[in-house]
Amino acid sequence: MAEDFERLSEIRAEDVADLCLGSVFLATGGGGDPYVNKLLTEAALRTHGPVAMVSPGSLADGAWVLPLGEVGAPTVSLEQLPVGDEPLTALTRYEAATGRTVSHLIPFEVGGANSVLPLVAAAARGLPVVDGDGMGRALPEAQMMTFAIAGVAPTPAVAVDYLGNGVTFDTASVDDYERQVRHLAMAMGGMIFTAEHGMSGAQARDCVVPDTLSFAVALGRLLRSRRGEARALLTELQALFAPSIYGVVRHLYTGKVVDIDRRISGGFDVGEATVAPVQGVGEPLTVAIRNEYLLARSGGRVLASVPDLIIVVDSETCAPINSERLGYGQRVTVIGVGCPPHYRTDAALRVVAPRCFGFDHDYVPLEDLAAG
């Protein structure tokens, strides 16, 4: 029986690098490059001390949990830096707009930059974070969060842009909210910060994907300490994932990136990567991208699809590669991981199945698909 990972009671500055590395893996290509946010978060935790972390199950009914993060096209995060105070500004504006006192912060998604942004505000305000998130991975749109699927209202929500402009949203549905917030991101440089889907402790206990921050730290630690060939690391990854909410880990393909066609469209990074055998001939693999890696196909067969996780790693080091960092000539291994059970319900599949992204494919769980 594989050993379970450790649940942390706080996040220290020394944990941030592992948290970021593990998060990039779970982000399935999206979530944004964490490098700059890692620097900001480490600085905040060094200044203010560690941030306490509580398990979602321990939340009191009357707690008020606020998800915080950035919304936009990940490519932008490589080039356009944050001002640095956006997470705290978003929190302050949310409290001013709603009159509520926030007791806990939580990431939208355990993905790239977004895993750590709540820590910046939490450290500055001395608030705890919840060990979990609203996706257990990264996904591009607001209605795909487990918070929204469970019926938590997205608004009142606030957004802050790089100029410090603030916008308050009050929408009838999460679909309207997603459309509005996306257009605001496009209009204001491709990246904004939002505080949204505020919820009570009782609601959070029901819909938070639990323990994912602790899991990301454990995963980051494994990837850092066992830097080495992706295929050789597969057994250890399987042992770490098996007792978690994810379960199955499967090797899908190993090859070289021969084409990457990607652009910013409608506020997302959209495109397709083609991976072909390093030597000789063989069916190439294509990975469809909409911020995240969504569908892996080879020879007319689907090898894995959203909401299961598709991860592209450096073949030699097993370092996960974000979609905006994927480049011609890289030797990569593509890995599939089962999604948290939260995404396998009918209600969830109505918003996260492959057809929601325009693919002509019905979701089949990774473990039921024929292996690559």
Place this chain on the structure above:
Amino acid sequence: MSLRIGIDVGGTHTDAVLVDGSEVRVAIKARTTADIESGVIDALQQLLAAGDFATADVRAVMIGTTQFTNAVVERRELTPSAIVRIALPTGRMVPPKIDWPEDLAQALGDHVFMLHGGRLYDGRELAPARDAEADAVIEAIAARELDCVAVASVFAPVDAEPERAFAARLQQRLPGVRIVLSSTFGRIGLLERENAALLNAALLPFAERVVDGFERALAARGLLCPLYISQNDGTLMDTAFARRFPALTFASGPTNSLRGAGLLTGERNAVVVDIGGTTSDIGVLRDGFPRESNLGVAVGGVRTSFRMPDILTLGIGGGSHVTVDGSGVGPRSVGHRLLEAGRAFGGDTLTATDLAIAAGHLDIGDRRRVSDLAATTVRRGLAVIHGRIDEAIDRMRSSSDPVTVILVGGGTALLSEPLTCAGAIHRPEHAAVANAIGAAHAEVGAEAECMAPVAEREAVLADLKRQASQRVVAAGALEDRIRITDVDETAVSYMAVPTVRLRVKAVGPLDLEAMAHG
């Protein structure tokens, strides 16, 4: 005959080889001198004395140098330089040099400036430029008498106009100042591009001295053939270009030594450990080529945007300082002063080379001068060196299986005991001059680039690959060995039709037969 001279100017030694086709005719080692130039003159003199050839028959001299990398790693020969980032209000809490090692940041001086302006991803203005703010920065640069300035604006790969506008303003007020624009280093990634531009700026005066010295050295020995400098991807640049872009030589040393190690052993898959005077560089040969890093590579602790071989650099070399009890080795090094400063050579600095001499692994200098060293000091120091290199090999190999290791460079005597990670260990003939051999077998590269509507992307990309390949053949490469090494794509804004800028680089080995007849 197709005679070429390959020279490697390292921190400690200046090596030179005379090659004819793929055959090494003569190999010599000279010492790197403080002025660099006289070391190259000495190396050429030794080569001329040892080889039976006429200078008029030499077709080209190729120089690889770690001087610029070493300058950054050792924080020396760096000119205090300004960095002007045009991105405010973004990045206020993430200023330039935020993640630099303290000592390197200080070596360039506290000359960080941030201005409003730059672009958004869609080409729109991020914030209006403020002339008064720009002029205040220019006056500060003037008052501080700074000669080198790097300029980086957000989304410069999409539109470099904000960088050019500031540069023009600066040039008008201070005509003599050297300006490096981040947009000349391509790629999306502001922090990495800004770092590359700033390091390049700080190296410019040193680059001018070094390249001038190379040219004088060749002239002094009657060599009138073209002189080329190795770049980080193993291709060559001419001297005018090298004066402006010294940072493009970063990692050219490891690239040359990896390729040299492959040429000397015929191994196509191995870990190569190049032990020099100041550092050890550990890299990987995969299918005969240096394994590239997928991420921006750190130079002296700073992330940059260069495409480079995946190299782990340890501050351990023949000239590394060793503490009295042997427990500390490097990263400070006596460098080119090894043969004066080392204990075995009459100096008073205990170096890694002294340990190898005391242990009887190396027979140079005067062993009696190190006979007073405690046996525990020698043992501990060598164990530290073996342990750290073994650990580095373990981090670089791609599986836990024992790996073939090729030892090259001038300091291979530091490693005389078994390594737990290694299967076969090669110590090839001419190992000490592997870099110079790699330099002499440098490849040629060429780029092709254009803007294309997104709809025509596939066809244009295929055409660019063809064009770049043809240019490499025209530059003297073998047609059937050309490979595409890089494709870079940037979405271009402010166009009516969605448009991308595509850039393709092709590289190939020189056709030595054609050179002989050409």
